Every structure is written in C-alpha cells, then in structure tokens.
Amino acid sequence: MNPILALLKENNISDEQIKELFEVLTQNPLAAMATIGQLGLPQDKLQLLMGQVMQNPALIKEAVDELGLDFSKVEAAKAQLQQ
Template identity: 90%
Template sequence: MNPIIALLKENNISNEQINELFQTLTQNPLAAVATIGQLGLPPEKLQLLMGQVMQNPALIKEAVEELGLDFSKVEAAKAQLNK
C-alpha cells in the first residue's frame, strides 16, 4: 500500500475521504491542500505526510494510480498553475 494512503488510514481517514482528497488533487491541487487541512490530522502526522511527499513526489502518482484515478489530470492542473 502506498505510504500516503497508509498514513491516512492509520489516522482513521475513511476510504471515501481518501478518494475525495485524491480526486480533488487531480482536479485542483491547491484545493487539495485545503482538503488535507480539513481531515484533522495531528500536526506531527501532517508534517510527516508532507515530508514524504516532498522527499518523494512520485508517491502522489503511485497513490493516484492505486486509487484508479487519472494522473494526467494532475499533470494538466500543474501545467495550468505554472502558466
């Protein structure tokens, strides 16, 4: 299991919330940041999660694919942000 998904599940984040988070991420990465904040993760767990993503951004792609979502949408949203 992807370590991001595992960390979220360890903190009682439901599969529905996880799917919603990554669905938001594929559509609007900035909105995903707000969604993460609403999950109620303890600060130390949130810091651990962000550290994992910063050290290995490919984890996001792996999680999106594990959930059966379309990673190309993440890339398209990222391209829009860089314009």
C-alpha cells in the same frame, strides 16, 4: 501500500475521504491542501505526510494509480499552475 495512503488510513481517514482528497488533488492541487487541512490529522502526522510528498512526489502518482484515478489530470493541473 503507498505510504501516503497508509498514513491516512492509520489516522482513521475513510476510503471515501481519501478518494475525495485525491480527486480534488487531480483537479486542483491548491484546493487539495485545504482539504488535507480539514481531515483533522495531528500536526506531526500532517508534517510527515507533507514531508513524504515533498521528498518523493512520485508517491502521489502511485497513490492515484492505486486508487484507480486519472493521473493525467494531475499533470494538467500542475501545468496550469506553472503558467
């Protein structure tokens, strides 16, 4: 299992909340940061999650694929942010 998804599940984040988070991520990465903050993860787990994402951004693609979402939307949102 993807380490991001595993960390969220270990902290009792429901499958529905995880899918919602990654749907927001595919549409608006900045809004996803606010959504992550609302999950109520302990600070140390939140830092671990952010560290994993920053060290290995490919984990996001793996998680999106594992959830059956469209990664091209993540790429489009990222391109939009860079403009």
